[in-house]
Amino acid sequence: MKEYQVIGKPVPLIASREKATGKAKYTDDIRLNGALHIKILRSPHACADIRAIDASGALKAAGVRAVITGRDFNHTFGVLPISKDEPALARDTVRYVGEPVAAVAADTEAQAGEAARRIRVEYEAHDPCLDPRAALLDTDRPIHPELGRGNNLHKSARQEFGDPARGFGEAAAVVEGTFDFQPLTHGFTEPHATQVEIDAQGSITVYSSTQVPHYLHRALAEVLEIPMHRIRVIKPHLGGGFGGKSDPFPHEMIAAKLALITGRNTRLSLTREEVFSSNHGRHPTTIDMKLGLHPEKGITALSTDVLIDGGSYGSFGVVTTYYNGVLLHGPYPAPNFSFACDRVYTNKPMCGAMRGHGGVNPRFASEVLFDMACAKAGLDPCEARLKFIHEPDTVTANGFRITSVGLKEGLRKAMERSAWKEKFGKLPYGKGIGVACGFFISGSALPIHWNKMPQSTVRLTIDFDGGVTVYSGASDIGQGSDTMLAQNVAEVLGVPMSMIRVIAADTGLCPIDLGSYSSRVTFMAGNAARNAAIRMRRILVSAACKLLEIGEPRYGKPGGPDSFFRQGGRKPDFDDPYLGPNPDYSDGFEARELTFRPSAGPREGAGVPYLDAVRKAMDGHGALQTQGIYVSPKMGGDFKGAGAGLSPGYSFTAFISEVTVDPGTGFVRVDKVTGAHDCGFPLNPLSVEGQLDGSIHMGLGQALMEAIRYDPKLGVVQNASFLEYKMLSPFEQPEIDVGYDANVDNEGPFGAKEVGEGALAPVIPSVANAIHDAVGVRLRSLPMTPDRVLAAIEAGAAVTPRNENGKGGM
Amino acid sequence: MESGEMKLVTLHVNGRPFRRAIVPSTTLLEFLRDEIDLTGTKRGCDMGECGVCTVMLDGKPVLSCLLLAAEAEGAEVTTVEGIARGNELHPVQEALVAHGAIQCGFCTPAMVVNAVHLLERRPAPTREEVKECISGTICRCTGYTKIEKAILAAAGGDSGEGGKEA
Numbered sequence: 016m017k018e019y020q021v022i023g024k025p026v027p028l029i030a031s032r033e034k035a036t037g038k039a040k041y042t043d044d045i046r047l048n049g050a051l052h053i054k055i056l057r058s059p060h061a062c063a064d065i066r067a068i069d070a071s072g073a074l075k076a077a078g079v080r081a082v083i084t085g086r087d088f089n090h091t092f093g094v095l096p097i098s099k100d101e102p103a104l105a106r107d108t109v110r111y112v113g114e115p116v117a118a119v120a121a122d123t124e125a126q127a128g129e130a131a132r133r134i135r136v137e138y139e140a141h142d143p144c145l146d147p148r149a150a151l152l153d154t155d156r157p158i159h160p161e162l163g164r165g166n167n168l169h170k171s172a173r174q175e176f177g178d179p180a181r182g183f184g185e186a187a188a189v190v191e192g193t194f195d196f197q198p199l200t201h202g203f204t205e206p207h208a209t210q211v212e213i214d215a216q217g218s219i220t221v222y223s224s225t226q227v228p229h230y231l232h233r234a235l236a237e238v239l240e241i242p243m244h245r246i247r248v249i250k251p252h253l254g255g256g257f258g259g260k261s262d263p264f265p266h267e268m269i270a271a272k273l274a275l276i277t278g279r280n281t282r283l284s285l286t287r288e289e290v291f292s293s294n295h296g297r298h299p300t301t302i303d304m305k306l307g308l309h310p311e312k313g314i315t316a317l318s319t320d321v322l323i324d325g326g327s328y329g330s331f332g333v334v335t336t337y338y339n340g341v342l343l344h345g346p347y348p349a350p351n352f353s354f355a356c357d358r359v360y361t362n363k364p365m366c367g368a369m370r371g372h373g374g375v376n377p378r379f380a381s382e383v384l385f386d387m388a389c390a391k392a393g394l395d396p397c398e399a400r401l402k403f404i405h406e407p408d409t410v411t412a413n414g415f416r417i418t419s420v421g422l423k424e425g426l427r428k429a430m431e432r433s434a435w436k437e438k439f440g441k442l443p444y445g446k447g448i449g450v451a452c453g454f455f456i457s458g459s460a461l462p463i464h465w466n467k468m469p470q471s472t473v474r475l476t477i478d479f480d481g482g483v484t485v486y487s488g489a490s491d492i493g494q495g496s497d498t499m500l501a502q503n504v505a506e507v508l509g510v511p512m513s514m515i516r517v518i519a520a521d522t523g524l525c526p527i528d529l530g531s532y533s534s535r536v537t538f539m540a541g542n543a544a545r546n547a548a549i550r551m552r553r554i555l556v557s558a559a560c561k562l563l564e565i566g567e568p569r570y571g572k573p574g575g576p577d578s579f580f581r582q583g584g585r586k587p588d589f590d591d592p593y594l595g596p597n598p599d600y601s602d603g604f605e606a607r608e609l610t611f612r613p614s615a616g617p618r619e620g621a622g623v624p625y626l627d628a629v630r631k632a633m634d635g636h637g638a639l640q641t642q643g644i645y646v647s648p649k650m651g652g653d654f655k656g657a658g659a660g661l662s663p664g665y666s667f668t669a670f671i672s673e674v675t676v677d678p679g680t681g682f683v684r685v686d687k688v689t690g691a692h693d694c695g696f697p698l699n700p701l702s703v704e705g706q707l708d709g710s711i712h713m714g715l716g717q718a719l720m721e722a723i724r725y726d727p728k729l730g731v732v733q734n735a736s737f738l739e740y741k742m743l744s745p746f747e748q749p750e751i752d753v754g755y756d757a758n759v760d761n762e763g764p765f766g767a768k769e770v771g772e773g774a775l776a777p778v779i780p781s782v783a784n785a786i787h788d789a790v791g792v793r794l795r796s797l798p799m800t801p802d803r804v805l806a807a808i809e810a811g812a813a814v815t816p817r818n819e820n821g822k823g824g825m
Numbered sequence: 826m827e828s829g830e831m832k833l834v835t836l837h838v839n840g841r842p843f844r845r846a847i848v849p850s851t852t853l854l855e856f857l858r859d860e861i862d863l864t865g866t867k868r869g870c871d872m873g874e875c876g877v878c879t880v881m882l883d884g885k886p887v888l889s890c891l892l893l894a895a896e897a898e899g900a901e902v903t904t905v906e907g908i909a910r911g912n913e914l915h916p917v918q919e920a921l922v923a924h925g926a927i928q929c930g931f932c933t934p935a936m937v938v939n940a941v942h943l944l945e946r947r948p949a950p951t952r953e954e955v956k957e958c959i960s961g962t963i964c965r966c967t968g969y970t971k972i973e974k975a976i977l978a979a980a981g982g983d984s985g986e987g988g989k990e991a
Contacts (some may be wrong), residue, residue, distance in 0.1 A: 035922055206870075255966060
């Protein structure tokens with residue numbers, strides 16, 4: 016494995032010292048002069064028409080500077096151009112409990128809150144639509160009448176490949192089941208916050224806790240009806256996102272609008288209860304799935320029927336609708352495949368993207384069914400998975416281009432480390448071991464906005480002191496993307512991390528990056544940073560050659576990419592705006608420890624100090640500046656939905672979980688998670704491990720305890736607090752032993768793929784499969800709380816004969 | 826705000842006195858963040874659920890969102906800003922940085938306070954004691970794994986086999 020200087024080393028995140036000392040400024044920590052405080056009045060009804068709003072009492076209240084309602088906005092918005100259905104403030108109807116209806120700007124927070132309470136809203140309440148099945152029925156009062164439908168269907172996706180009926184006929188084992196999933200929330204610790212600074216020209220700077228400064232920039236311009244150059248969006252340090260800050264939000268529109276109206280700086284921060292009622296979390300889901308398995312052919316057929324409850328607005332829902340099906344095309348081939356997914360609107364807070372977006376729930380269903388099919392066909396669940404995991408350089412039934420796959424060896428090692436063979440089916444009653452696999456995208460190849468702009472652009476500058484500044488629109492949300500960008504640049508230029516400064520997520524200074532979601536940043540922004548650094552390296556090497564009085568390296572015109580599967584690794588074409596993904600930038604020089612040395616030729620070994628090269632390059636030129644971009648290769652079919660889930664690289668994961676189940680109480684304890692994650696070449700082991708630990712934490716939360724509860728009649732969140740929305744504590748986090756052996760991806764920067772999300776999904780079914788091994792029952796609903804496990808054990812004991820180990824059958 | 830409603834308080838924070846006229850309902854968290862601009866201490870829920878507002882009051886961790894500022898008069902308040910000496914980080918802070926135990930960092934100030942208090946009381950804690958010490962503060966990024974490792978390392982070993990009394 017290639018030894019690098021910075022890449023592949025455990026590098027602490029560059030912001031961690033300021034975070035450890037409390038100096039790091041998050042959005043709510045910013046202090047703008049004389050900022051007005053904003054409070055939002057929210058709907059107490061899940062479904063109502065707004066008859067009248069009387070703000071006169073609020074306007075007369077002490078300290079109040081402005082009150083706005085839905086009448087102050089002309090445009091709705093949404094992260095996807097195809098579903099811009101959300102108003103900043105409800106206009107004629109409210110669609111969920113907690114929907115913003117009016118907002119007050121006042122001198123103090125207390126005054127804003129007091130004034131908001133004095134706004135009189137006359138509602139005509141109606142019976143809310145809260146049940147997703149009912150949402151499919153005809154109604155006189157659709158939640159979104161503008162769609163012209165007589166029901167509450169938002170999006171339908173249907174795809175079929177091969178011949179599922181024939182495939183089921185070929186299977187040795189056919190299993191099916193219905194699986195239920197609760198709504199989840201992201202659980203980040205920093206509530207959403209926004210502050211707006213306005214200057215004398217009426218231009219605004221919007222500081223916001225967002226994963227998507229660029230999409231927010233676009234939405235603000237549309238909703239506020241001012242040009243983009245009058246708006247600057249800055250993401251300060253951000254206290255966790257996980258998808259929950261990846262949409263433009265009403266409060267961001269409201270804070271900006273009130274700044275424009277009053278000419279004053281504004282600020283707001285949501286309460287924790289408001290965060291829960293804003294939601295955007297994982298969709299409540301019902302999945303009917305049928306899987307056919309053959310001992311030699313693998314999955315012969317897979318059919319999936321999904322209903323997802325989107326809540327009141329679109330958010331990322333169209334993507335979620337597709338992801339529930341298309342992300343089943345891995346980690347194993349499924350040549351005969353059908354899926355149908357409907358997303359409905361209901362009168363609940365909207366659902367959107369949450370870590371593992373759209374792929375988590377179907378993964379649970381498919382991996383539990385895979386286990387059941389193995390049992391029925393007499394196959395070892397690990398061996399069967401090993402046998403059928405995608406081979407590298409293949410195309411799935413729906414046209415996904417699978418390039419690097421580094422899971423098989425990792426799963427074999429995990430089987431050894433966990434003593435799978437000695438344990439599976441052989442542990443005493445109450446102890447169990449289970450396996451599950453998954454895969455995930457490294458960013459979407461198809462951008463949300465269909466245009467020809469690069470998905471990521473990174474700019475580099477070097478000034479007289481040799482310090483390198485990286486400008487990127489990517490949002491570091493704690494996952495460490497700033498550090499990743501700096502590592503890529505440091506490696507190419509042979510400069511220490513301490514000389515690199517990253518300025519990111521500031522639309523006024525940074526080129527566009529589409530944002531931090533769908534695990535796209537390392538692959539895409541990382542490649543853009545690497546490309547920018549390679550261009551800079553060429554400038555510096557040229558200067559070094561002048562100082563050494565030798566000719567410049569010859570940069571020949573490279574040929575095209577080797578193949579459909581191997582786009583990276585070729586020499587960069589400096590005449591082209593795009594150097595390609597992960598190009599081979601070897602130029603006959605070594606750049607190490609601030610020195611450029613030719614590695615061959617008459618001046619072999621002669622060193623040119625980095626700063627000398629910088630100064631030489633700047634002679635008569637001034638500050639050095641380069642730009643790098645990332646563009647996904649062309650892939651995919653031409654059928655409807657062909658772009659969903661297309662990615663330039665896919666991660667692969669396998670987990671073997673060991674559990675203890677108390678048959679008396681149904682309480683499940685996850686003792687250990689052993690596994691493997693193929694993230695390509697791990698750029699920063701500290702970050703890779705951190706992402707794996709966090710994914711396991713969040714996945715086990717969904718497995719064992721997390722669920723938002725809505726009042727079934729009123730649609731109110733009943734557990735809008737961290738006391739009642741249960742997440743894993745340090746005591747429930749298991750021992751973790753997950754390998755991430757370097758498996759170089761040809762197109763990822765230095766061979767890297769995603770690690771932030773893919774590992775979440777498979778840990779959940781691995782626990783369900785381990786529970787089956789422990790006590791012989793199949794759980795099909797999440798979370799697998801003690802009451803459900805106990806009920807399943809009691810029901811299972813009544814119908815299922817125990818085998819010789821005291822465990823149930825299939 | 827009517828001046829009659831204001832109350833004059835003096836709080837000692839990180840070794841310095843701060844005298845402010847405040848609304849009596851001002852919490853210690855609001856005092857720290859809004860009156861004296863010590864924004865290192867975070868607001869996550871205002872209800873004592875998430876623990877990111879943890880500070881030390883006379884050396885013991887408390888949730889500053891559940892305490893009135895006036896109740897802290899006469900006590901010594903230590904926030905995350907009072908832990909490092911200039912640019913020299915406390916061993917707990919160094920360990921959190923070096924072990925990659927900081928991702929989004931929103932819980933980090935509270936974790937620092939929790940851990941500094943633990944190590945003052947128990948210089949060689951067990952892993953269970955470390956879990957106990959951080960269990961009042963939610964971290965959604967790390968799964969707590971690296972935070973535990975970092976605190977154990979700051980205590981002088983990764984073994985978790987400690988347990989000696991202070």
